[in-house]
Amino acid sequence: MTRLPHVIWLRAFEAAARHASFSAxxxxxxxxxxxxxxxxxxxxxxxxxxxxxxxPRGVELTDMGQAYAxxxxxxxxxxxxxxxxxxxxxxxxxxxxRASISYAALVLAPKLRAFRALHPDIDxxxxxxxxxxxxxxxxxxxxxxxxxGDWPESRIWSLGLERASVVCHPDYAxxxxxxxxxxxxxxxxxxxxxxxxxxxxxxxxxxxxxxxVPTQRIKADSSLIALQMxxxxxxxxxxxxxxxxxxxxxxxxxxxxxxxLPMDQGFYLIAREDSPRTDExxxxxxxxxxxxxxx
Numbered sequence: 001m002t003r004l005p006h007v008i009w010l011r012a013f014e015a016a017a018r019h020a021s022f023s024a025x026x027x028x029x030x031x032x033x034x035x036x037x038x039x040x041x042x043x044x045x046x047x048x049x050x051x052x053x054x055x056p057r058g059v060e061l062t063d064m065g066q067a068y069a070x071x072x073x074x075x076x077x078x079x080x081x082x083x084x085x086x087x088x089x090x091x092x093x094x095x096x097x098r099a100s101i102s103y104a105a106l107v108l109a110p111k112l113r114a115f116r117a118l119h120p121d122i123d124x125x126x127x128x129x130x131x132x133x134x135x136x137x138x139x140x141x142x143x144x145x146x147x148x149g150d151w152p153e154s155r156i157w158s159l160g161l162e163r164a165s166v167v168c169h170p171d172y173a174x175x176x177x178x179x180x181x182x183x184x185x186x187x188x189x190x191x192x193x194x195x196x197x198x199x200x201x202x203x204x205x206x207x208x209x210x211x212x213v214p215t216q217r218i219k220a221d222s223s224l225i226a227l228q229m230x231x232x233x234x235x236x237x238x239x240x241x242x243x244x245x246x247x248x249x250x251x252x253x254x255x256x257x258x259x260x261l262p263m264d265q266g267f268y269l270i271a272r273e274d275s276p277r278t279d280e281x282x283x284x285x286x287x288x289x290x291x292x293x294x295x
């Protein structure tokens with residue numbers, strides 16, 4: 001059995017065979033043409049066969065060189081693939097996501113661990129805004145926005161329909177003699193989320209409840225702030241179920257009535273038109289719309 005040649009001779013041979021030139025192989029391997037020529041000659045001496053015809057301009061493989069070059073080239077490709085597969089550090093990308101403060105804190109942040117488990121090569125940079133109706137920050141890749149979806153961007157995906165319920169602290173509910181009624185809650189302290197001022201009227205009309213118009217309102221500019229107020233025992237509010245669910249599950253709030261109010265707006269994922277992170281956006285969108293994170 002012929003002893004295997006030195007790997008540096010094989011590398012010089014493979015590069016020279018691929019380029020049909022000792023000079024081009026030398027450029028690729030950061031060597032001199034003379035060094036490549038010497039390594040190839042040492043390989044030929046080791047194998048006791050001529051691998052190249054030396055021509056006035058370049059080199060040409062002999063029949064034996066042609067036959068040898070193919071398996072040598074495949075061996076180097078296989079070694080490179082094995083090295084990449086086992087030891088290459090994955091390419092990491094940062095996807096910059098902006099969302100409303102309530103959606104970011106109450107829906108997205110608790111679920112990002114699941115996304116990272118599926119896509120460890122994508123880092124999420126999450127920022128928040130109280131209100132957003134346009135992509136005015138060039139550093140943002142995707143926006144999670146509340147509205148009707150009628151924005152000028154072309155890449156917009158719905159994150160599902162929203163519904164809301166009346167919620168309050170269990171002690172606050174217990175403070176009403178005989179238990180709370182919707183009429184009593186509407187007539188007492190109401191925590192009002194900016195932008196949803198007509199929700200009590202809509203609830204009354206939808207279920208034919210003839211509720212009084214709330215007069216004692218405390219304003220909050222986000223559902224997150226409103227929920228914190230409610231969790232302290234202060235008043236009641238109509239809040240999206242998706243936002244209130246963790247508070248309900250933990251017993252911090254209760255929803256004393258079966259009424260659920262469909263919202264006439266919803267959350268949408270919007271991609272910035274010129275973002276270079278198309279693959280990352282697609283993977284984030286697929287996860288957000290199909291994993292239950294959106295619902």
